[in-house]
Amino acid sequence: MKYIGEPITRVDGHEKVTGQAKYAAEFNVPDLAYGVVVSSTITKGRIIRLDTSRALAVNGVIAVFTHENRPKTAWFDVSYKDQDAPPGSPFRPLYDNEIKYNGQPVALVVAETFELARYAAMLVDVAYEATPCDTDLLKHLDAVRDPNPGVMNIFKPLPPKPRGDADQAFAEAPVQQSAQYIHGMQHHNPMEMFASTVEYGKNGFLTIYDKTQGVTNSLLYVTQAFNIPFNQVRVVSPYVGGAFGSGLRPQYQLFLAVMAARDLKRSVRVSLTRQQMWSFGHRPATVQNVRLGARPDGTLTSITHEAMAATSQFEDYMETVVNWTGKLYPSENATLRYKIKSLDLYTPLDMRAPGGVTGLHAIESAVDELAYKLGMDPLDFRLKNYTERDWTEKDKPFSSKELRECFRQGAERFGWATRNPEPRSMQRGHNLIGWGMATGIWDAAQVPARAEATLTVNGKLRVRSATADIGTGTYTIMTQIAADTLGMPIDDVVFRLGDTTMPPAPIQGGSWTASTVGSAVKSACDALAKTLFRMAKRLPKSPFVGVGFDDVQFIDGAIQLRQNPSKRVSLLEVVSRNRGRAVTETATSIPNLIKHNSHSRNAHAAAFVEVQVDEEFGTVHVTRAVTAVAAGRILNPRTARSQIIGGMVWGISHALQEESVMDHRYGRFMNHDLAEYHIPVCADIHDLDVVFVEENDTIVNPLGVKGVGEIGLVAMPAAIANAIFHATGKRIYDLPIQLDKVM
Incomplete structure (x- = not known):
C-alpha cells in the first residue's frame, strides 16, 4: 500500500488526547526548583535600586538573581547568532541596569515551589529612573531607514532594484490607484506558554526540556551563551503546544533557567505567564504605501509598493513585505522599498506568514480597488496581469505555477460567476452581503x-x-x-x-x-x-x-x-x-542548487470570501470561504487541509479581530491577556472549504512538496477587506477592520 497522498490520521494523536504527550513544563525531574520572572514596569530608563531582602526572607526561597549578582557567562555578543536572529546585538537578560523595553526581565526568584516563587516575586522592590520612551511608528514615517543587511538571511531578501521609472509611468497612467495601509502589532498566543525545565545531572550535564521550534537552535544558544561543550547539554522537545514563530528564537526563560540551574547545581524550571508572553516578540507595526498605474484595458504600467516597519533599538528585524508584489505582477516600471524605524520595543519576531500576510493585504486590496476603477472583474484583472516569470529573481521562470487553476477551481467551487459586481447590490435580510477574492503566494524553500x-x-x-x-x-x-x-x-x-x-x-x-x-x-x-x-x-x-x-x-x-x-x-x-x-x-x-538557482519556487493560492455586514452595528461575519491551493505534492490531504483551514481561521482573526493595543505614553501593551486580545471562537467560524490543485514540481525537492503552513493565511485578510467593500461600498485600509471602522 502507498501511504504518501493518503489522509492518514495523526500518528501522535493518541498520545495527545490521552495526556501522555509531555510538554516543556510537564517533565518532572528530581530536586526541582521553580523560577518566576520579575518584569520591568517602565519602558526606558535604568534601575536605581533593587531590594530583594523581603523575597529572600520568605521560607523556601532559594535565590533571587538580578543584574547585580548574576553568574558570569560567555555573553557572545558578536560571534553568536541564533538561527533566526536579525542583525544587531541579541537581548541579554539581567545584563545590566538598563531598561530597553516594557516587561523586560529584571529579576528571577527561585523557590522550592512555584507558588512560593510567585509570591516572593511580588516582594522584590525595584525603583527606576524612567526616561521618555518612543514606541509609535506613525510619528516617524519621515525618519525611516534602510535595514542593516548584516549576514542577510536568504529567506528574507531585500527588495530588488527598481525597474524603469515607476513615478513617471504612474503620472502618465490613464487610470491610477494610490492608498496607504496600516497594520498594528499582533502577538503570538499559542496554548502552551513558554517554559524551560533544566535537569542538572552528574558532572553538571544539562538535560533541557524547552518549548522551541528547534532543539538544535536552543542547543547552539545555550552552549555558546554559557560556553559549555556540546557534549554536556541535551535539549528535548517532543511536543509543542503551538508556536507560530514565537519559538523560532530561544526566549529569555531558557537563559534564566540554565543560569539558575548551573549556579545552584540543581534542577530548575522557569515558566512564563500569559502576560509575560507579551514581553518578547510580535508581528511589527507596518505602514505601506501602494501606487498602481494602468491602461484602460487593465495592463499594469506602474507599481510602487513601499513598507515601513518598526524594530527594536538593538536589532534590525526585517520581513519580506513588498517582494511578493513583484512575484505576482509584472510591470516594466516598478519600485519596491522596505524601511525600518528603531523604537523602544522588544525585537519583533516571525509570526505565521511573516511579511507575506502584511504585504499581500496591501497589494491585493489595491489591485481590487484598481479593478473597480477600470470596471473589470477583480479575477479578470489578475488574469490580465498574470506572469509566468519572477522579475524579482532575475526574471527566472517558476518551478511550477498552477495559480490559473487556483483561480478557476476556487471560483467554480465558490460560485464567483454569479456575483453581482455592483457594491451594496447583494443583501440577505437586513444584512449586506459582499464577495471578495485575493491571491496568495509563499516561498517553497528547502x-x-x-x-x-x-x-x-x-x-x-x-x-x-x-x-x-x-x-x-x-x-x-x-x-x-x-x-x-x-x-x-x-x-x-x-x-x-x-x-x-x-x-x-x-x-x-x-x-x-x-x-x-x-x-x-x-x-x-x-x-x-x-x-x-x-x-x-x-x-x-x-x-x-x-x-x-x-x-x-x-x-x-x-x-x-x-x-x-x-x-x-x-x-x-x-x-x-x-x-x-x-x-x-x-x-x-x-537542496539541488543548480535547479534552485535557475527557478523561482513558490506555492500559490486564491481565496474567495463571503461576508455578512450589519451596517447599524458594524459587525462583520465571514459566512463562507474557499481557498484553492497549489502546493506541489500533497503528502497527507487530512493534515494539509487542517493547516489551510487553520490559516484561514487566522486570516479571519487577522482581518477582523487581532490587535495588540499599546499606550504610547507608557510604551506598554494594554490588552496583554486572552480576555482583551481578541481571537476567533467557534461561533466566529462558519463554512470553510479547501481545494488542492494538482501540481507536479520536479525541481523544488525530491518529494515535489512545497509546504502549506503559511499559504492558507496570506490571501485571506485582503479577500475579507475586498468583500467588505463589495458589501458596503466603503474601503477600509487599516487592520483589523473592527465595527467602529465599518459603521
Missing part, C-alpha cells in the same frame, strides 16, 4: 537536514531527526514518507523528533519542514534500502544474485523482483542474518 533510519532486529523501522512538530503533522507525514520508501506497513514504522541526540535539523518554520526533513527522511530510507538489498544479495540461495537495485521493489515489508514478485525476501529475514544487530543508515539532504 534547506539542509539530516535523518537516520534503522531496521530493528524485530523488523520494525525507526526513523529519527531533530526537527519539531508544532501541530503541523510532522510526526505523521514523516512516518508516511518512511513507510512508502521502505514499502513497510505504517504500523511498523515509528518516527521520532525533538532531541539533540538525533541527527540535526533546522528550526521548523517558513513552511519548509515537509520539503527539508521529508527529503532527509527519504534519503535515509533510500540509503537503508540499498544496504538491505546488498545484504539480501549475500543470503544463501538469494533470488537477487546478478540483479540490480532498480530491478527490485520494497513492498509489504519485503524485497521482491519487479518482474517476478514471487521471488522475494522479507526484511525481517535480512536483518535476522545480521548477527543480532539492527541496520542503520544516516543521510543528509541538500
Whole structure:
C-alpha cells in the first residue's frame, strides 16, 4: 500500500488526547526548583535600586538573581547568532541596569515551589529612573531607514532594484490607484506558554526540556551563551503546544533557567505567564504605501509598493513585505522599498506568514480597488496581469505555477460567476452581503537536514531527526514518507523528533519542514534500502544474485523482483542474518542548487470570501470561504487541509479581530491577556472549504512538496477587506477592520 497522498490520521494523536504527550513544563525531574520572572514596569530608563531582602526572607526561597549578582557567562555578543536572529546585538537578560523595553526581565526568584516563587516575586522592590520612551511608528514615517543587511538571511531578501521609472509611468497612467495601509502589532498566543525545565545531572550535564521550534537552535544558544561543550547539554522537545514563530528564537526563560540551574547545581524550571508572553516578540507595526498605474484595458504600467516597519533599538528585524508584489505582477516600471524605524520595543519576531500576510493585504486590496476603477472583474484583472516569470529573481521562470487553476477551481467551487459586481447590490435580510477574492503566494524553500533510519532486529523501522512538530503533522507525514520508501506497513514504522541526540535539523518554520526533513527522511530510507538489498544479495540461495537495485521493489515489508514478485525476501529475514544487530543508515539532504538557482519556487493560492455586514452595528461575519491551493505534492490531504483551514481561521482573526493595543505614553501593551486580545471562537467560524490543485514540481525537492503552513493565511485578510467593500461600498485600509471602522 502507498501511504504518501493518503489522509492518514495523526500518528501522535493518541498520545495527545490521552495526556501522555509531555510538554516543556510537564517533565518532572528530581530536586526541582521553580523560577518566576520579575518584569520591568517602565519602558526606558535604568534601575536605581533593587531590594530583594523581603523575597529572600520568605521560607523556601532559594535565590533571587538580578543584574547585580548574576553568574558570569560567555555573553557572545558578536560571534553568536541564533538561527533566526536579525542583525544587531541579541537581548541579554539581567545584563545590566538598563531598561530597553516594557516587561523586560529584571529579576528571577527561585523557590522550592512555584507558588512560593510567585509570591516572593511580588516582594522584590525595584525603583527606576524612567526616561521618555518612543514606541509609535506613525510619528516617524519621515525618519525611516534602510535595514542593516548584516549576514542577510536568504529567506528574507531585500527588495530588488527598481525597474524603469515607476513615478513617471504612474503620472502618465490613464487610470491610477494610490492608498496607504496600516497594520498594528499582533502577538503570538499559542496554548502552551513558554517554559524551560533544566535537569542538572552528574558532572553538571544539562538535560533541557524547552518549548522551541528547534532543539538544535536552543542547543547552539545555550552552549555558546554559557560556553559549555556540546557534549554536556541535551535539549528535548517532543511536543509543542503551538508556536507560530514565537519559538523560532530561544526566549529569555531558557537563559534564566540554565543560569539558575548551573549556579545552584540543581534542577530548575522557569515558566512564563500569559502576560509575560507579551514581553518578547510580535508581528511589527507596518505602514505601506501602494501606487498602481494602468491602461484602460487593465495592463499594469506602474507599481510602487513601499513598507515601513518598526524594530527594536538593538536589532534590525526585517520581513519580506513588498517582494511578493513583484512575484505576482509584472510591470516594466516598478519600485519596491522596505524601511525600518528603531523604537523602544522588544525585537519583533516571525509570526505565521511573516511579511507575506502584511504585504499581500496591501497589494491585493489595491489591485481590487484598481479593478473597480477600470470596471473589470477583480479575477479578470489578475488574469490580465498574470506572469509566468519572477522579475524579482532575475526574471527566472517558476518551478511550477498552477495559480490559473487556483483561480478557476476556487471560483467554480465558490460560485464567483454569479456575483453581482455592483457594491451594496447583494443583501440577505437586513444584512449586506459582499464577495471578495485575493491571491496568495509563499516561498517553497528547502534547506539542509539530516535523518537516520534503522531496521530493528524485530523488523520494525525507526526513523529519527531533530526537527519539531508544532501541530503541523510532522510526526505523521514523516512516518508516511518512511513507510512508502521502505514499502513497510505504517504500523511498523515509528518516527521520532525533538532531541539533540538525533541527527540535526533546522528550526521548523517558513513552511519548509515537509520539503527539508521529508527529503532527509527519504534519503535515509533510500540509503537503508540499498544496504538491505546488498545484504539480501549475500543470503544463501538469494533470488537477487546478478540483479540490480532498480530491478527490485520494497513492498509489504519485503524485497521482491519487479518482474517476478514471487521471488522475494522479507526484511525481517535480512536483518535476522545480521548477527543480532539492527541496520542503520544516516543521510543528509541538500537542496539541488543548480535547479534552485535557475527557478523561482513558490506555492500559490486564491481565496474567495463571503461576508455578512450589519451596517447599524458594524459587525462583520465571514459566512463562507474557499481557498484553492497549489502546493506541489500533497503528502497527507487530512493534515494539509487542517493547516489551510487553520490559516484561514487566522486570516479571519487577522482581518477582523487581532490587535495588540499599546499606550504610547507608557510604551506598554494594554490588552496583554486572552480576555482583551481578541481571537476567533467557534461561533466566529462558519463554512470553510479547501481545494488542492494538482501540481507536479520536479525541481523544488525530491518529494515535489512545497509546504502549506503559511499559504492558507496570506490571501485571506485582503479577500475579507475586498468583500467588505463589495458589501458596503466603503474601503477600509487599516487592520483589523473592527465595527467602529465599518459603521
